[in-house]
Amino acid sequence: MLTYIIKRFLMLIPVLLGISIFVFLILHLTPGDPAALMLGEHAPEEQLASLREQMGLNRPLPIQYVTWLGRALRLDLGRSLRSNRQVTQEIAQRLPASAELAIVAVLFSLVVGIPVGVISAVKPNSIIDNVAMVGALTGIGMPAFWQGLMLILIFSVTFGWFPSSGRLGGWQYYVLPALTLGTASTASIARMTRSTMLEVIQQDYIRTARSKGLTNRVVILRHALRNALIPVVTIVGLQFGTLMAGAVLTETIFAWPGIGRMVVDAINSKDFPVVQGAIMTFAIVYALINLVVDILYAFLDPRVKTRYS
């Protein structure tokens, strides 16, 4: 198992290098002069030239990349072109906000999605199943900006239960953004759980378990669900990554100080160091989550564990 984990870690190196080169090229080859963006609509040409020089934008691309990489290896991602803040600092301040929101959203989708999926699978084509699946489709189809505003209108404006935006301390601030962010993944988890459960329930070993005289509850929860969860875990892993990096709309609506919005702002202002640093962070987070998912398989499926031990 340990060799497996180490191997997975080593595989990260070429992946991260590839991503860093790709992002670097995209940023530098798309039009738009970062110096002009920094100095705004009213910049004398000499000042622009001196800024380009100072930012190293006049040097050949490979040299710029190698300089960046050398620093990045020492955990120095440079400073933001706009705020002059250290990129590592900027990411360190924003990442926890995104992580918290993603964790709460994933917990919400697990707590709601799995039971709904199980119940639907156990009673297929029943009223409960139909209602749940229509609900799931609606959940997947609802755009975040619309849902967020509706939640704000209902729960902040009409009932006054939760604050409408911000992350100012207190669990109340998490409810609406996590609900908005978690709805789509709740729906996919419910649908995934339902379809894999339906498959598993047809298997021979389930019939064996039933014929042994086990109660329905034990058969469903211990024998069927555990196997049905393996694909669900994969989905949750992927969802978690997406929820962290792709929560831009939710973050904008709820003025949530997450990393998604930071990246969009940075892309718009061509703040190279921030974009590059943040995308590397996403890549690492994604890779780590995938690793955790793989390790979790081992706990869910003893066959995986035996293969690597």
Add this chain to the structure above:
Amino acid sequence: MRKNLSIHVLMTVVLMLALTVGASADVSISVANTSDIVDLDPQGQNDVPSSRVRAQIYETLVFQDANLNLVPGLAVSWEQVDETTFEFALREGVVFHNGEPFTAHDVKFTLTRHLDPENNSPTQFLIGFVDEVIVVDDYRVRITMKEPFAPALSHLAHPATSVLNEKAVLEAGEDYGTQVAIGTGPFRFVSWAVGSHVDLARFGDYWGEPAKADRLRFRGIPENTVRAIELETGGVDIAYNIAPMDELILEANPLVVLDKFETLATHYVGFNAQKEPFDNVLVRRAINHAIDVDAIVDYIYTGQAIRAASPISSQVWGANTDLEPYEFNPQLARELLAEAGYPDGFSTSVWLNDNPLRMEIAEMAQANLADIGIDLEIQILPWGTYLEDTAAGRHDMFILGWSSVTGDADYGLYALFHGSQFGNAGNRTFWSHPRVDELLDLARVTADEDVRLAAYWEAQEIISEEAPWLFLIATMEVTGLRNNITGFEPHPASHHKLHTVTRVE
């Protein structure tokens, strides 16, 4: 093992939540800004959200009050020694938030740092006129200029020229503006939760009338509707830039008071005057007659704008208030086009950035121009490309705004219409006129206010006749306040000072 894992996950979640639940600060006045700030170094990015926070922390030599009058600030008085020299007598007994006394050395340090090419300040051009800063004694400083520059004082009232403390800046090094911000203003910087909010507290040793509120919190809320809802639900006390649609809803709310004022900003469509067919003044005039600007004011801005006849807002000193806007007259427009040699119209394009109001303007213009046979293609460009390509003159028409932040006509006219300012410096129409150049140069160097005023009025008349722009609107800005908030006085440049603001119970 499985149990352990789930316990760990649970504990992490609980810990993360607990950390954020923490101590909630005792907030007195909470303000919804249009986004989080970029930095707190006055010489850093020149964005409105940041300047609104800096205006509470920092102060300038010369203040510009809400009516745009220049009044004593950190300088109690000033005198023009000769054509190119000002001497300022500085206020004594002023201390910075770090306890350091304010002296002439800080003024010299601030301006020298601002001009330093290494510092690369985006607002360096504002003090480009400064030649040398001479410390006469601790409380007297002389600023010499390369050549006579009449709007010098209004430039020294711009928040970007706020006085910094030498010791604080040097000690903080590269972290100045993000970790440390030391000024002489009525509020001091407390903390900044990046992406979320900035907290300020009353500065006890402030030289002037102390701030009425104990604490100020500026929250960055980019979504217009959410900013309005936060105000409606009492989540904030003041919300800046209420959007036209939200204004209509908030008007009916008895708990909210709306404050509407004319800003220093104008929006316009620029023509590339060096490219056919816009090198022909008749075509430019035809388009000015073809667009129904009143409809733009009524339907796009729902009244949050005033139709512009001049390139500068009527709030700006030197604005020619006698000018009449072009009359909406498609028939006349068609005649002018025919006279210019385009009886069947032509195809052209307008560039804009990803700005919803500008997109709506472009769509209305497209419909109006179709009526006179002009086929207008709308192209939306990323901001960086937009700036670069319009500076290089690759465009036909473009939509842009300009705020004359110093409140002096020089700022709104020189960079945009002087022949020496083509491209990045500001003149993206590439239009110039020898008489306008002459007038703008004259108004820049002469100290005689009457001469300056006459020059600006004449220059605006020529600009209006020559129409390098499709003159659109001067914007209004709406601030929403809870009805228990008093003492708010809007500043036309949008960096409202909040030391007089308080809450009555």
